[in-house]
Every structure is written in structure tokens, then in C-alpha cells.
Amino acid sequence: MTMTDTPTEIITPPGEPLIRTRRFLKAPPELVYRALTEPEYVRRWLGPRRLEITVCEADLRVGGSWRLVHRAPDGTEFGFHGEFLELDPPNKRVGTFIYEGAPDATATETFVCERVEGGTMLVSTMVHSSVEARDMHVASGMEEGILDSYSRLDELMAQEQER
């Protein structure tokens, strides 16, 4: 069972190609950082239970690489990999993030562990970008659309169902 009903906050600031997730964790940054970076721990929590982690590797050095593969119950595999850009235990970990289904798009993923009373505020920021400014623009439009449109979508869906 979980300890608390802690809300996960997902923020997509308009006009910026990023998704930010904030979540309080009832453990000190030292432990949270290890759980976020060491493969033996990562494989025990990252992703929903129905997805099996078949590969979880990390060379925990700046310039070192990581790779993770999730397998869905139907056997479909989803691979992700990247490179560590900054490792500053227990505060911050920055790395690139590439979904192998769309290998041309490189995102940057940052985890920041803020020490707060009773535990850690984990702030994860995924900045989408790509080599070309145009693609950057596309990504920006996309992320901006997500939550901006979310309540709108609910509204539209509700209207649609009434019809």
C-alpha cells in the first residue's frame, strides 16, 4: 500500500516545449536520488506494473549512457536511451532522452530533488527539442496544446456525449 495520497502535479507552461512533473516523496534526497539513478532500483518502480522492464542499464558518469526497455503484456517493446549530462547527487540528474520509436527527437530530462520538510520534492522536467528550430517549434506547439487543450477536450467530449 502507498503511504499517502500524494498528488502528482503535471505542468505544461504555455509557449515552452516542456512537461514538468512535481511529486512529494517521503524520503530524504539521498535515497530518492539513488532510487532515480541506480538501475537495480529504477527497474523496481519506473512504469506501471503491467509493463515489464526487460533492460535497465546505466553507466553513472557524465557522458555515460543509460537504456531502458519496457515490454507490454502483448509483447510489444518500447525502448528508451540517453546520455548523462550532469550528475550531482543527491540534488540533480540531467540526461538526454530518446524514445527509440522516434530516434530523431532528443529530449532533455532533468530530475531535481529538493529537500523539504519530511522528505523530498521531486521535480522532473522534460524539455523537448530537436536539431532543427522548426522541429522545436512543432514540439512547442504540441506540448502547449496538451494541458491547454485538456479541459477543453473534456468539455467537448461532454458536449459530444449529450448529442
Place this chain on the structure above:
Amino acid sequence: MSPAATEELTDSELDRAFRALSDPTRRAILARLAEGDAGVLDVATPFPMSQPAVTKHLNVLEEAGLISRHRRARQRLCRLEPARLKQLSDWVGSYREFWEESFERLDELLEELQGAHEEEQSKTHSKRRGEAR
């Protein structure tokens, strides 16, 4: 990222749909069409822009799969395609689900690690006390 997200829509379809939704005029057009099918002229009425400009927006929405166009009698009507909206809504929902379930598992792991850590510390502590004696 949520792998489940890609099961329904390809990345370029997602890009197109979210790009289409990132414009307030196009969202207003969708809201208008949620009330019922409408011709281009009806759709264009509330907007301070030319009909060709509205047509351009409609093309973007159609390419994104958010609306379709069909003929009724002599009129060309636009229709909302709720299936695509549903897919987008599911996509956002699955992102949240992915992280919420992950964090719940992380809570459990941290609780366990912290328990082990404290046990370790108290052992070291009593050992040290033993040595001191």
C-alpha cells in the same frame, strides 16, 4: 513518456493533432462544431477573418483528423470527429497514469529502503556501543 500512448496514434499524428489544437481559433471552431455540423460560412461568422483564412484552419483540422467534411444537398458541411479527440484525451490520461503508478511504486521502494537504512544504522550503532564497552 508513456509507451502506451503510442499504441493508438503515431507520433506524427499526435504532432498534427496537438498542433491543430494549439490555436485558439481552431479550438473555437471545434467548440462550434460540437454543437452540430456546419457549413464554412456558419463556422466563419463569429471570427474577424476572411473565409479563406477560416478554410485554412478547417484544412488543418481535417488533416489532423479532428473534423471531416461531407456534402448534404448542395452544402458542404464540417463535422467534428470525436474519436480523434478521445484518442488525444486518452493519450494525456495515460501519461498521468504512467507517472502516478510509477510514483506509487517509488513510494513503496523508498519506504523499504529507508527501513533497511535505519536498521543498518541501529546495528552499527549498537555494535559501536559494544566496542566502546
